Amino acid sequence: MHLGFVDWAIIALYLLFVLAIGILASRRTKTGSDFFLAGRSIPAWVAGLAFISANLGAQEVIGMGASGAKYGIATAHFYWVGAIPAMIFIGIFMMPFYYGSKARSAPEYLRMRFDEKTRGFNAITFAVMTIFSSGISMYALAKLIGILHVLDAPIHAMGLPPSAAFHAAIILSAAVVLAYIYLGGLKGAIYNEVLQFFLIVAGFAPLVWLGLKSVGGWDGIKAQLVPTYTHAWQGMAHASTNPLGVDWFGLVMGLGFVLSFGYWCTDFLIVQRAMAADSMGAARRTPIIAASIKMFFPFLVILPGLIALSLTASAMKGHVPGAVAHPAGVSSTVAQGSAEAPLIPVKIDSASGKPMVDSTGQPVLDYDLAVPNMLLKFFPTGMLGLGLTALLASFMSGMAGNVTAFNTVWTYDIYQAYIRKEASDDHYLLVGRLATFGGIALSVAAAYLATRFNNIMDMLQLVFAFINAPVFATFLLGMFWKRTTGHGAFVGLVCGTAAAAIHHGLTLPAGALAGFKGGWISVLHTYPSEMAQNFYTAIVAWSACFVITIAVSLMTKAHAEKDLEGLVYSLTPKITETTSAWYARPVFAGLVVLTGALILNILFR
Amino acid sequence: MSFDIRLPIGLLFLAIGVILVGYGLSSDAEIYRVHSLGTNINLLWGGVLVVFGLLMLALTLRKKT
Structure with a gap:
C-alpha cells in the first residue's frame, strides 16, 4: 500500500493535536489529585465519551469487525446484552458508592469496605490485567501496520528489514501515549479520548456507508448470508445451531451478567472515567451517556465485518462459512468485486503453502484482515489517512485507558500501601509519572506475548x-x-x-x-x-x-x-437528585437507554 | 477551571476537512472509481468534517461570550 502526502499530513496533524492536548493538560497537573483523578473536574459528557473510548481499543475495532465476519450480527450481543444493562446498573446503583466514598480507585473502595488483603489481591490482579489489555491493543496495532504496509517505505529507506515495521510501530505508538500521559495524566488521557472518539466515528462511518452501498444495503447482506448471520437471536436455543457456538443461558449469564457486569461495573479503567467527573450527578450520568451512544456501535464496528463477509461470499460464489450456497440475484455492483482478491482471504497453511480447509471442507478465513482490507478497498488516498488515524486513535485511547488506570492502582494501591506509606504528594506524583514508563514497558512485553494467540477477542x-x-x-x-x-x-x-x-x-x-x-x-x-x-x-x-x-x-x-x-x-442515605432536569436524572435516562437496547434486540432478533 | 476540549476538536476536524476537500477537488476521478464506487468521498466527507469542525468552534465561542 502506498500512502500519499495527504495521508501522512492527516496522521501528522492528529499526532500534533494529541501531544498538544497532553501539554495543555500538563499545565493544570500540579498535584497527585490532578494526575490520578483529573482533579475531579470533568463534565459528564466529556467523561461519558472518554468512558466509551477507553474501552474502544484497537483490539475492539479490529476484533469486533473480525467477530462480525466470523459470527455475524450475533456479535452485537457484546453490546446489547454484554454492555448496555451493566452500564446502566453502575450509573444508577453503584456509582453512589464509588464516587461518594471518595475512594481514589476501585481497589481502594475494597480496602474501605473490607480490608487490606482484599484490596491487595484486587490491585495486583488488576494491574496484571491492564498490562495484558494494553499489550494486546499494542499488538493489534503493530500487526495491522505490518499488514497494511504503512511503514514499509520509510523502513526500506532506512535500510532495515520489513519485519522492523512491527517493532517500529510498537515503539512509536507507545512513545506518543507515554508522552501525553506523562505530561497530562488522567486529564490528558480523558481529553484525548474525547478527540479520539470523534475521530473513530469520523473514520468508520464513511466506511460503513460505502460498504453498505457496495453490497446493496442490509437486504444485500441478507441475500448473501445464512439467516443466523443476520439475526442475533436465531438458533440461540442450542449451541450447535448458531455461529457463536453458545446456548442462550451461557450467553445471558456468562456474557450478559458475569463478564459484562464484571467489566463495566468493577473494572477501574472504566470506573476511573466516571470517578473523575465533577459531581455525583455527573458521575452517575457518565456511564448512561456512554451507553446511549455505545448501543449504536455495532453498526460502526461489527457491520464492516459483515459487509466484508458478504462481499467475500459473493466473490467466492458462496464457498465460505456463513454464506448461502448459491446466492440468487447478485447485483452488478457486487459482481464487480469478484474479479479482485476476496476481502477476507483464506488462511494459508505455512507448512504446505496450501489454502486451509476445516473438517467440513469449508475454507478457513483470516478474519482479522476483514476491517483492514475494507479500509484499503473503499478508501482512496485522503480518506485512507483518516481511516488509519481512526485506527491509531482507537489504539491510543484503549492503551491510555489501561495505562492511566495502572498508574493510579500501582501508585495508590501497591506503592503507597506496601512500599512507602508516608510520603509527600509530590513524591507520589513523581512515582505515578515514572509508573507510566514501567506500565508501557510491560505492555510492550505483553504485546510480544500476544503473538501466540489467533483471535484476540477470545x-x-x-x-x-x-x-x-x-x-x-x-x-x-x-x-x-x-x-x-x-x-x-x-x-x-x-x-x-x-x-x-x-x-x-x-x-x-x-x-x-x-x-x-x-x-x-x-x-x-x-x-x-x-x-x-x-x-x-x-x-x-x-x-x-x-x-x-x-x-x-x-x-x-x-x-x-x-x-x-x-x-x-x-x-x-438515598440520593434524591433535584439539581438536574427530570430527563437527565439517572433512573429515567437509564430506563430510556435500556428500552433502546431492547428495541435493537427485537429489530435484529 | 478546565479547558474546553471542543476547541482542539473543532480545529483538528476543520483542518482535516479542508485537506480532504482540497485533495478531493484536485485529485483524479479515477481513484474514486477504483475505491469508492465513483463517489468523490474525499470531497463529500471532507465537507462533512468542515461543517462539524465549525459547529464545534461555534459552540466553544458561544460559551465564551
Whole structure:
C-alpha cells in the first residue's frame, strides 16, 4: 500500500493535536489529585465519551469487525446484552458508592469496605490485567501496520528489514501515549479520548456507508448470508445451531451478567472515567451517556465485518462459512468485486503453502484482515489517512485507558500501601509519572506475548474470565449486603479466580488441543466453542466467589455498622437528585437507554 | 477551571476537512472509481468534517461570550 502526502499530513496533524492536548493538560497537573483523578473536574459528557473510548481499543475495532465476519450480527450481543444493562446498573446503583466514598480507585473502595488483603489481591490482579489489555491493543496495532504496509517505505529507506515495521510501530505508538500521559495524566488521557472518539466515528462511518452501498444495503447482506448471520437471536436455543457456538443461558449469564457486569461495573479503567467527573450527578450520568451512544456501535464496528463477509461470499460464489450456497440475484455492483482478491482471504497453511480447509471442507478465513482490507478497498488516498488515524486513535485511547488506570492502582494501591506509606504528594506524583514508563514497558512485553494467540477477542475474554468474573460478586455483595466481611470477600475472590483456572484446566473447546486453550489438568468436558468455554468459566468463577463469600462472611465477625456508612446500600442515605432536569436524572435516562437496547434486540432478533 | 476540549476538536476536524476537500477537488476521478464506487468521498466527507469542525468552534465561542 502506498500512502500519499495527504495521508501522512492527516496522521501528522492528529499526532500534533494529541501531544498538544497532553501539554495543555500538563499545565493544570500540579498535584497527585490532578494526575490520578483529573482533579475531579470533568463534565459528564466529556467523561461519558472518554468512558466509551477507553474501552474502544484497537483490539475492539479490529476484533469486533473480525467477530462480525466470523459470527455475524450475533456479535452485537457484546453490546446489547454484554454492555448496555451493566452500564446502566453502575450509573444508577453503584456509582453512589464509588464516587461518594471518595475512594481514589476501585481497589481502594475494597480496602474501605473490607480490608487490606482484599484490596491487595484486587490491585495486583488488576494491574496484571491492564498490562495484558494494553499489550494486546499494542499488538493489534503493530500487526495491522505490518499488514497494511504503512511503514514499509520509510523502513526500506532506512535500510532495515520489513519485519522492523512491527517493532517500529510498537515503539512509536507507545512513545506518543507515554508522552501525553506523562505530561497530562488522567486529564490528558480523558481529553484525548474525547478527540479520539470523534475521530473513530469520523473514520468508520464513511466506511460503513460505502460498504453498505457496495453490497446493496442490509437486504444485500441478507441475500448473501445464512439467516443466523443476520439475526442475533436465531438458533440461540442450542449451541450447535448458531455461529457463536453458545446456548442462550451461557450467553445471558456468562456474557450478559458475569463478564459484562464484571467489566463495566468493577473494572477501574472504566470506573476511573466516571470517578473523575465533577459531581455525583455527573458521575452517575457518565456511564448512561456512554451507553446511549455505545448501543449504536455495532453498526460502526461489527457491520464492516459483515459487509466484508458478504462481499467475500459473493466473490467466492458462496464457498465460505456463513454464506448461502448459491446466492440468487447478485447485483452488478457486487459482481464487480469478484474479479479482485476476496476481502477476507483464506488462511494459508505455512507448512504446505496450501489454502486451509476445516473438517467440513469449508475454507478457513483470516478474519482479522476483514476491517483492514475494507479500509484499503473503499478508501482512496485522503480518506485512507483518516481511516488509519481512526485506527491509531482507537489504539491510543484503549492503551491510555489501561495505562492511566495502572498508574493510579500501582501508585495508590501497591506503592503507597506496601512500599512507602508516608510520603509527600509530590513524591507520589513523581512515582505515578515514572509508573507510566514501567506500565508501557510491560505492555510492550505483553504485546510480544500476544503473538501466540489467533483471535484476540477470545484471549481477552479468557483473561477477563479469570480475573474480572469473580470480582463482580465481591463488589455486589460488598455494596448491597452489609454482613459481607473482609475475610469472606478475600477467600471468595481467591476461590473464584482458582475456580476459573480449574474449570479452564478441566475443559476444552471442540477441536482444540490441551494446553493454552484449556484441558491442562484433564479433559472432563468439551465445549462446542472457545467462546462457550469462556462464558462458562466466568459463570463458574462468579458462582464460586458468590457462594464462598457468603459462607465465609457468615462464619466471621461482622464489620461495625458505623464503619460502613457511605459504603453499603442499606447504611447510606438515598440520593434524591433535584439539581438536574427530570430527563437527565439517572433512573429515567437509564430506563430510556435500556428500552433502546431492547428495541435493537427485537429489530435484529 | 478546565479547558474546553471542543476547541482542539473543532480545529483538528476543520483542518482535516479542508485537506480532504482540497485533495478531493484536485485529485483524479479515477481513484474514486477504483475505491469508492465513483463517489468523490474525499470531497463529500471532507465537507462533512468542515461543517462539524465549525459547529464545534461555534459552540466553544458561544460559551465564551
